[in-house]
Amino acid sequence: MKNKKDIVIFVIVVFFLQCQSNPKQTTNSALNQEQKTATMDTSTYFKSEEEWKKVLTDEEFHVLREAGTERAYTGKYTDLKDDGNYYCKACGHLLFTSTTKYHSGCGWPAFYDKAGNNAVITRMDYSFGMTRIEVLCKRCESHLGHVFDDGPKDKTGLRYCINSISLTFEKAATDKTKTK
Numbered sequence: 360m361k362n363k364k365d366i367v368i369f370v371i372v373v374f375f376l377q378c379q380s381n382p383k384q385t386t387n388s389a390l391n392q393e394q395k396t397a398t399m400d401t402s403t404y405f406k407s408e409e410e411w412k413k414v415l416t417d418e419e420f421h422v423l424r425e426a427g428t429e430r431a432y433t434g435k436y437t438d439l440k441d442d443g444n445y446y447c448k449a450c451g452h453l454l455f456t457s458t459t460k461y462h463s464g465c466g467w468p469a470f471y472d473k474a475g476n477n478a479v480i481t482r483m484d485y486s487f488g489m490t491r492i493e494v495l496c497k498r499c500e501s502h503l504g505h506v507f508d509d510g511p512k513d514k515t516g517l518r519y520c521i522n523s524i525s526l527t528f529e530k531a532a533t534d535k536t537k538t539k
C-alpha cells in the first residue's frame with residue numbers, strides 16, 4: 360500500500376512539474392515577442408521562415424530570405440524607366456523611387472539613393488570570399504542586394520544594386536489622377 364501511495368505522489372509531482380514548465384515556456388516566448396515589438400521600430404514586420412515559404416515563390420524565397428542573387432539581365436525592372444515607387448516584395452515597404460534609378464549597365468536595377476532613412480538597412484557581407492555591403496529591407500529584413508561606391512559621382516556616389524525579384528513596382532499616378 361505504501362509503495363502504491365508513493366507512486367501516486369510521484370505521478371502527481373511529475374504531472375505538476377509538466378504543467379508548470381509548459382505554460383512557463385509559452386509565457387517566455389510571448390514576452391520575448393512583446394519586448395521585441397516594444398523595443399524595435401513600430402513598423403517591424405516579422406514572419407518565421409516557414410511563414411515566408413508559404414507566401415513567397417521558391418525563387419523569391421531564395422533571394423529574399425536566403426540572400427540569393429537573380430541572374431544578371433534577367434530581372435524585369437533592370438531597364439524600366441517608368442515613374443513610380445519600388446516596394447519590398449516580401450512586406451510592401453517603400454524602398455526606392457524611380458527618381459534615383461539610373462542605368463548602370465550592371466545587369467540589375469540600380470539606384471543612387473534609398474527612399475528615405477527608414478527604407479533600408481545595411482550590413483557587412485563576407486560571403487563568397489568578397490567583402491560587400493548587403494542591403495536589406497528595414498521593415499522585414501529581407502535581402503535586396505548590395506550597395507557599392509561606384510555610383511554617379513555627381514549624386515551620392517553610391518550604387519544600390521538590387522534584385523528585381525525583391526521588388527514590386529507601382530507606377531506613379533497619371534496626370535489625370537493628379538488633377539482630380
Ligand SMILES: [Zn+2]
Pocket residue numbers: 447448449450451452496497498499500501
Ligand atoms: Zn520588407
